[in-house]
Amino acid sequence: MMGKRALWVCFVLLSGYSLAHAEGNAAAGKEKSEACASCHGDDGNSNAPIFPKLASQHASYTAKQLREFKSEKRANPTMTAMAEPLSDADIDDLSAYFAQQKIKLEKAGAANPLGETIYRTGNASSGVPACTGCHGPDGAGNPSAMFPALRGQYAAYLEKTLSDFKAGARANDANSIMRSIAAKLSNEEITAVSGYASGLQ
Ligand code: HEC
Ligand code: HEC
The missing domain is CATH 1.10.760.10 (Cytochrome c-like domain)
Incomplete structure (x- = not known):
């Protein structure tokens, strides 16, 4: 039997958890x-x-x-x-x-080898990690880790916000995760990976 005190502690922990979420x-x-x-x-x-x-x-x-x-x-x-x-x-x-609400997906688009490589494997020579690791192979993200979904998002917005991370104009990412990644992407890579992520299905 669990003591009354232990039960109370469990209750407080559980209710605190649900309030925070x-x-x-x-x-x-x-x-x-x-x-x-x-x-x-x-x-x-x-x-x-x-x-x-x-x-x-x-x-x-x-x-x-x-x-x-x-x-x-x-x-x-x-x-x-x-x-x-x-x-x-x-x-x-x-x-x-x-x-x-259901997002209206974008068309998959023409072959985009640079965007695909950055998204799926990153760029070892400049130290860019694969986007798949956090945003998922289909761009669906991960809600419990707060990794946003990218698929179906407008490429122009993805490009703008990645450029903002790179310039430090957007600086609300915990532990500078996205700022440090975007800083290593060239402008050409930003455009390519934005188009690729937007077209994921
Ligand atoms: C280690 C995990 C991680 C990796 C790897 C990663 N991201 Fe992210 N990304 C995040 C997190 C966390 C956020 C949310 C930042 C915030 O809270 O504002 C984010 C946000 C973004 C956003 C903003 C989305 C929006 O709707 O505004 C874009 C775009 C993005 N990431 C693109 C990429 C691309 C492209 C790559 C690969 C080059 C990549 N990310 C790799 C964790 C990651
Ligand atoms: C006058 C136009 C306008 C209105 C009205 C507006 N927004 Fe926005 N919203 C924007 C723009 C522009 C951005 C992109 C900001 C950026 O580039 O960082 C944005 C970005 C966002 C984002 C970030 C999305 C992402 O992927 O990171 C959220 C969330 C959002 N808006 C929610 C709302 C909500 C909720 C409302 C209503 C209460 C609202 N907006 C009303 C223009 C608007």
Whole structure:
């Protein structure tokens, strides 16, 4: 028999865990997403490549980005203005809603040997690791590790955000993971791997 005290400790640990991983309410998120539709589309499939698609993205990653736009840890004046009025519950609800929407995938595109090599094996001579290791062979990412999905995302946005990591203009990645990788990519490699990751199915 477990003592009362041990049970209480388990309860506190478990409830703390679930609080830290609050699940949003997707139905409430749908209503709140009206403010986002003009740029990101009704269902998170944005209609211009300068606006990233939010559909199918892991809720954990989307929530992290919204909290960091709000605190200006991720610098973007438009998105900071959008995130400013959002409560923690709004952020979780919006993230749950977009995670449930289906992303419109991009066409696989023409053969892209440079992009494929960088994505699948990296570049040993410059020390770039394979993207597959974290973003997955099909670009689906990993929600528990907060590695975002890349497949179906607009190539132009992937290229912009990788260039921002490279320049340090985007600096909200834990332990500089993406900044240190992007710094080793040439501009040509950034363009190629962005096109390749966008076309993953
Ligand atoms: C006026 C246009 C506009 C509106 C309205 C807008 N956004 Fe954005 N959003 C952007 C732009 C531009 C970016 C890309 C920022 C960058 O390049 O770093 C972005 C990026 C994001 C990202 C990061 C995506 C990623 O893959 O990292 C999230 C999440 C996001 N927006 C959520 C929202 C939500 C939720 C709303 C509504 C509350 C919203 N946005 C409203 C323009 C907009
Ligand atoms: C060790 C794990 C790891 C590896 C390897 C890795 N990434 Fe990432 N990547 C991450 C993490 C973590 C984030 C989220 C950063 C954040 O929280 O803002 C990320 C974010 C990104 C984003 C931003 C997505 C968005 O929606 O804004 C792009 C683009 C990206 N990675 C591309 C790549 C490419 C291309 C490679 C291979 C050259 C690569 N990554 C290798 C961990 C990794």
